[in-house]
Amino acid sequence: MRSNRRVDIDRTDNKPICEQPIASTGTIVHVEGFGLVKAFRLVATNGDTEHGITNDLTMDELVRVTYAERSWAIEEYHRGLKQYTEV
Template identity: 50%
Template sequence: MINPNRTANRPISDVALAASGTVVHLKGYGLILVFKIVAPDGDIDYWATNDLKMSPLKRQQWAEFEWSIEEYHRGLKQCCGIEKAQVRSARAQRNHIGLAIRAFLRLELHWFHRGISWYESKLSIVREAVRSYLTAPWLSLSLTA
C-alpha cells in the first residue's frame, strides 16, 4: 500500500508510475522511489529504493548486481546443498553453511579454470572421487544377509 499524493493509501498497481521512478510514501516506512518495470511478455515488476535521487541507469546497474546474487544463491542451493543440513544445533548449522560456501568457492574456481558450468564441474569432481575410491577402496561393508 502506497500513498502517492498524501490523500490515501492505495495498491501500487492502481498508481501511475513514471518510467524514471516516482516518489511515494510507503505505509509504515516513509518516502521511497518506485520504478515500474514491464517485461516484453507483459509481466510487471516493481523496484523500490530509499535513494530518492536514483536514476534509471543506476537502478539498472543495481538490478544486474541483484541477478548476480540470485545466481550465487541458486548455485549454493543446487550444487552445494546448503539447505539440506539435517542438524539441529546452531554450531552444526554454521559449520554446514561454512563448508557449503567453501565448496561453492572451490566449484567456482574449478569452473573458472576449466571453463565449464557448475554442474559439469561438480559432476567431474564427483566422477574423479568415485574413480579414485574404486581403484583403492578403504571402507568395507559387513555382510548383513
C-alpha cells in the first residue's frame, strides 16, 4: 500500500497511512473508498517502512508472516525460472 493512501483509524479524519499509528501486529482501519481492512506496518532492517493490508480482519502476525514467506518462495521460484530460460 502506498504511504500516502488515506485511512481512518478512529472514524474522525482520513490521513495518510504513514502518519497513523499502525502496529506491526496489525491495526484495523477504514480505507477511504473501500471499507475496513487490517493494516500492518513492516519495517525493514535498513529502516524503510512499508504497509500491507488484508480484508481478513482476523489475521494475526503469525499468519501474515507465513503468507509473506510463501510469497517470497514463489518470487524466488519465478526468478529461478527466468534465469534458467535466459541461459
